[in-house]
Amino acid sequence: MSLPTRDMGDATKAPSCPAPAAGAEISPFDLERMDIVAVGHVDHGKSTVIGRLMADTGSLPDGKLEQVKNMCKVNARPFEYAFLLDALKNEQAQGITIDTARCFFNTPQRHYIIHDAPGHVEFLKNMITGASRAQAALLVIDAKEGVRENSKRHGYILSMLGIRQISVLVNKMDLLDWDQVKFEAIVTEYADFLGRLGVHPTSFIPISARDGDNIVSRAAAAPWYDGPTVLEQVEDFKQLDDDLDRPFRMPLQDVYKFTEALDDRRIFVGTIETGRIRPGDEVVFLPSRKHSTVKTIEALSGPRPDEAYSGQATGLTLETQVYAKPGELLVRADEPEPLIATRIRANIFWMNTAPLVRGRRYVLRLGAARVPVELESVLSVLDEQELESVTGAGQVERHMVAEVIFRAVRPVAFDQADTLEPTSRFVIVHGFDTAGCGIALEGLPDAAETGDGGRVFGRGEISDEQRAARYGHAGKAVVFVAEDGEAAHAVAARVEHAVFERGVHSYCLSASDLGDDKDVLGREAHLGRIGEIAWAMTDAGVVLIAALGDVDRFDLDRLRTLAAPHQVFVIGMDAGGELGADLELPPAATAEDAAEEALRALAAAGVLPAAV
Amino acid sequence: MNQLDTLEAKSVHILREAYRSLGNVCMLWSIGKDSTVLLHLARKAFFGHVPIPLVHIDTAYKMPEMIEYRDRLALEWHLNLVVGQNRKALEEKATFPDGNCDRIQCCRNLKTMALKHTLDGEWPRLRMDHTLGRLVEDQDLSPYTGVIVGVRADEEGSRSKERYFSPRDVENDWNVDDQPPELWRYFKTDFEPGTHVRVHPLLDWTELNVWEYIERESIPVTSLYFDDGTGTRCRSLGCYPCTTPVQSTATNVAEIIEELRTGKFSNIAERSGRAQDKDDGGGLESLRRGGYM
Numbered sequence A: 001m002s003l004p005t006r007d008m009g010d011a012t013k014a015p016s017c018p019a020p021a022a023g024a025e026i027s028p029f030d031l032e033r034m035d036i037v038a039v040g041h042v043d044h045g046k047s048t049v050i051g052r053l054m055a056d057t058g059s060l061p062d063g064k065l066e067q068v069k070n071m072c073k074v075n076a077r078p079f080e081y082a083f084l085l086d087a088l089k090n091e092q093a094q095g096i097t098i099d100t101a102r103c104f105f106n107t108p109q110r111h112y113i114i115h116d117a118p119g120h121v122e123f124l125k126n127m128i129t130g131a132s133r134a135q136a137a138l139l140v141i142d143a144k145e146g147v148r149e150n151s152k153r154h155g156y157i158l159s160m161l162g163i164r165q166i167s168v169l170v171n172k173m174d175l176l177d178w179d180q181v182k183f184e185a186i187v188t189e190y191a192d193f194l195g196r197l198g199v200h201p202t203s204f205i206p207i208s209a210r211d212g213d214n215i216v217s218r219a220a221a222a223p224w225y226d227g228p229t230v231l232e233q234v235e236d237f238k239q240l241d242d243d244l245d246r247p248f249r250m251p252l253q254d255v256y257k258f259t260e261a262l263d264d265r266r267i268f269v270g271t272i273e274t275g276r277i278r279p280g281d282e283v284v285f286l287p288s289r290k291h292s293t294v295k296t297i298e299a300l301s302g303p304r305p306d307e308a309y310s311g312q313a314t315g316l317t318l319e320t321q322v323y324a325k326p327g328e329l330l331v332r333a334d335e336p337e338p339l340i341a342t343r344i345r346a347n348i349f350w351m352n353t354a355p356l357v358r359g360r361r362y363v364l365r366l367g368a369a370r371v372p373v374e375l376e377s378v379l380s381v382l383d384e385q386e387l388e389s390v391t392g393a394g395q396v397e398r399h400m401v402a403e404v405i406f407r408a409v410r411p412v413a414f415d416q417a418d419t420l421e422p423t424s425r426f427v428i429v430h431g432f433d434t435a436g437c438g439i440a441l442e443g444l445p446d447a448a449e450t451g452d453g454g455r456v457f458g459r460g461e462i463s464d465e466q467r468a469a470r471y472g473h474a475g476k477a478v479v480f481v482a483e484d485g486e487a488a489h490a491v492a493a494r495v496e497h498a499v500f501e502r503g504v505h506s507y508c509l510s511a512s513d514l515g516d517d518k519d520v521l522g523r524e525a526h527l528g529r530i531g532e533i534a535w536a537m538t539d540a541g542v543v544l545i546a547a548l549g550d551v552d553r554f555d556l557d558r559l560r561t562l563a564a565p566h567q568v569f570v571i572g573m574d575a576g577g578e579l580g581a582d583l584e585l586p587p588a589a590t591a592e593d594a595a596e597e598a599l600r601a602l603a604a605a606g607v608l609p610a611a612v
Numbered sequence B: 001m002n003q004l005d006t007l008e009a010k011s012v013h014i015l016r017e018a019y020r021s022l023g024n025v026c027m028l029w030s031i032g033k034d035s036t037v038l039l040h041l042a043r044k045a046f047f048g049h050v051p052i053p054l055v056h057i058d059t060a061y062k063m064p065e066m067i068e069y070r071d072r073l074a075l076e077w078h079l080n081l082v083v084g085q086n087r088k089a090l091e092e093k094a095t096f097p098d099g100n101c102d103r104i105q106c107c108r109n110l111k112t113m114a115l116k117h118t119l120d121g122e123w124p125r126l127r128m129d130h131t132l133g134r135l136v137e138d139q140d141l142s143p144y145t146g147v148i149v150g151v152r153a154d155e156e157g158s159r160s161k162e163r164y165f166s167p168r169d170v171e172n173d174w175n176v177d178d179q180p181p182e183l184w185r186y187f188k189t190d191f192e193p194g195t196h197v198r199v200h201p202l203l204d205w206t207e208l209n210v211w212e213y214i215e216r217e218s219i220p221v222t223s224l225y226f227d228d229g230t231g232t233r234c235r236s237l238g239c240y241p242c243t244t245p246v247q248s249t250a251t252n253v254a255e256i257i258e259e260l261r262t263g264k265f266s267n268i269a270e271r272s273g274r275a276q277d278k279d280d281g282g283g284l285e286s287l288r289r290g291g292y293m
Helices: A046-056 A064-074 A081-089 A121-131 A149-160 A180-196 A230-236 A464-471 A485-501 A520-539 A553-563 A591-604 B003-021 B033-045 B064-076 B087-091 B103-119 B157-161 B207-217 B253-261 B275-279 B285-289
Strands: A032-040 A101-106 A110-116 A136-142 A165-171 A203-206 A249-251 A254-256 A267-271 A282-286 A290-297 A313-318 A329-332 A339-350 A362-366 A369-383 A388-390 A401-414 A425-430 A433-444 A476-482 A506-511 A543-549 A567-572 B025-028 B054-057 B081-084 B126-129 B134-137 B146-148 B165-168 B196-199
Touching: A032 A046, A032 A121, A032 A149, A032 B003, A046 A081, A046 A101, A046 A110, A046 A136, A046 A165, A046 A230, A064 A081, A101 B157, A110 A121, A121 A149, A136 A149, A136 A230, A149 A180, A149 A339, A165 A180, A165 A230, A180 A203, A203 A230, A249 A267, A254 B003, A267 B003, A313 B003, A329 A401, A339 A369, A362 A401, A369 A520, A401 A433, A401 A553, A476 A485, A476 A520, A476 A553, A485 A506, A485 A543, A485 A591, A506 A520, A520 A543, A520 A553, A553 A567, A567 A591, B003 B033, B003 B146, B003 B165, B003 B196, B003 B207, B025 B033, B033 B207, B054 B103, B064 B081, B064 B126, B081 B103, B087 B103, B207 B253
Parallel strands: A032 A110, A032 A136, A136 A165, A165 A203, A476 A543, A476 A567, A506 A543, B025 B054, B025 B146, B054 B081, B146 B196
Antiparallel strands: A101 A110, A249 A329, A254 A267, A267 A313, A282 A290, A282 A329, A290 A313, A339 A401, A339 A433, A362 A369, A362 A425, A369 A388, A369 A401, A425 A433, B081 B126, B126 B134, B165 B196
């Protein structure tokens, strides 16, 4: 085979794809994709439903059906449609679905991925993985066994994951001779249960997956049923796009600057959860409250879009120079603000074998933010059987659903689940694992912080006043802050030297880098140590001259809390006023000049003694 | 958004997440249509730049058109191209075409082993020098701890169960029965040291989606995918001794899409022309557990 090279065109000239006009004929290019999850207790027939749906819509590879039927014949097993699915997933050996697998099928109207989620309780984390990808769910119940504990748990999890379209398939109706009364009894029981969760199923469909009744073709044995078949129901699920008309929320995923490639754009990127944004819109980063105006919406090529909206992975440039860090939440200034709090009341589902306990640090991931949190209290855990809340639990065990309060070390921006669900969703990381997931229900007021940062040290009998009288000055911390920590250190070291010569008991300590901001727990511990040192030194009457790089106002608030009751005087070196500094130092040509200026200003403010 | 918009947004998000949260991450570029779509998505994600090195494993049995196309695009798009090879196996002729091992072992030698040692930096690798316009010995042999791969869930059974972010342990093992949960847009990005991460931004794409996207975005692909007048073309690109062309007269992307959508290939698996799949029981599972992509 010899093949000539062809002209391949220029990819940079790719046209953008315009949205189809309303009412225009839908070309295959414009078809939607919908993700549906199928859940159900083990042996209730979920895989049979999917196998049947694929076979009856002609979505199987050629010869697959015959191949599996032959295999069954050879092994003297009766053919089952579930085997078909297993064959597609290489899972014959186990016989049960262990992990969520994607099955693709198409109708003339839409493309589907069905996420076949395992029913066994051991594999709940896999079921949740599949369900969180879906916009709609098929929940399979065995008509003979009725509503089981697992069916209840599945209903609860689907509701917590925010899946609003649920169709309940009552399977194996042939075993009940298509008894309408028994079907309706199941409907009543389960609808009542789901109703208490605020979930109202789109439909209940009596089916026999094995015989293909009410899957694609109607069940002749149930003339009393006039609702949709499974396929009709699937085709009728709606693509929910109301996110477009809700307030703009974009978790700041990253900030790009490809200067080495001679590109000086500073691009703020993220996937828009809800709402829309246009150039000219005033925006706010939260929780830092940095303001700016959108200049452009960036694209690979072609004209820049004049709008970006929910679901898009986009990139913006701003009119002003803003140092916002990944993890913040970008919102529009003219729309309702999200909540900002350090204490969050939430519903959670715990997946880790190690229980969620108090006194241990976890990482909360909400939007793009990663913030160290602790469990403050367990308000209640849910009894799955009766759906009743049980209070008094001290911790949350694996596979438990609970209402809890988390306390974060710094403020988090989020929405309440009942106002704006996408930005209320979070996961909890324990060690290296995604250990739990949940939705935020409410932001609570800060608890009163203790003045000594919670320390329980015994002190001697010499008072702060006695020390101040002996040394000629009170113990305090003077903190130089700059994005470039080395630059801050150069100034701090000179200031230390100058005041030491003036008889001040001074000590310079720098942390130009608190560590990788992806390792939020490590960073947090580092900051905590600096706070401890600041307290011990200032409490001993020393003037601590510190230099810190890459910290924000929340880090400094924490430092103040830890060093209390001693004074922490913050000097910002990168003009901007975003740190809430006590003093902003004007830009200087050299470290010597900056130190001179700082000494003058500190003397004027009465923080340090003036030169004699 | 139509389905290509939805797929694109999700893949771009995953690429950005990998770039942000994984340390030394690279992207596999097999020169085939899927990894070339991935490359295009990276250019979208990073606004024309590709800040992630592209690793190509050259088995020395790739079709010459593929290599020519690779180098041309690398220069045109300023790609940080890194090329690895199992030089020893080729010297010792430990390959299937030399008649010294079966297909599966050949894949292990020329692909899996070469990939493993190119990623861990234990074997020499080549890097595109954009001033010279050719490949030179790479001076930087730091290991890659993460690798972005263009596998799709619809290709075969074991891939349908993949996560977007999938950890492999030190031995490169994939524990398919105990994968981490993956919720909403929160992928697992915290790993024990020594863990090797694979990122799969194209999992939800089908073969048809890939071609539709190539058409929509005018992404250049190699001419091997088109009929050259002999009535055959490649549907999936591999090494030439193990890749059988399919009977097809499709000469452009639009005709391939038509074939997949309604025509002769609408119900035939894409990798049916790849001989090693059949030798591996049709599932690729044993190759994949050992690190095959």
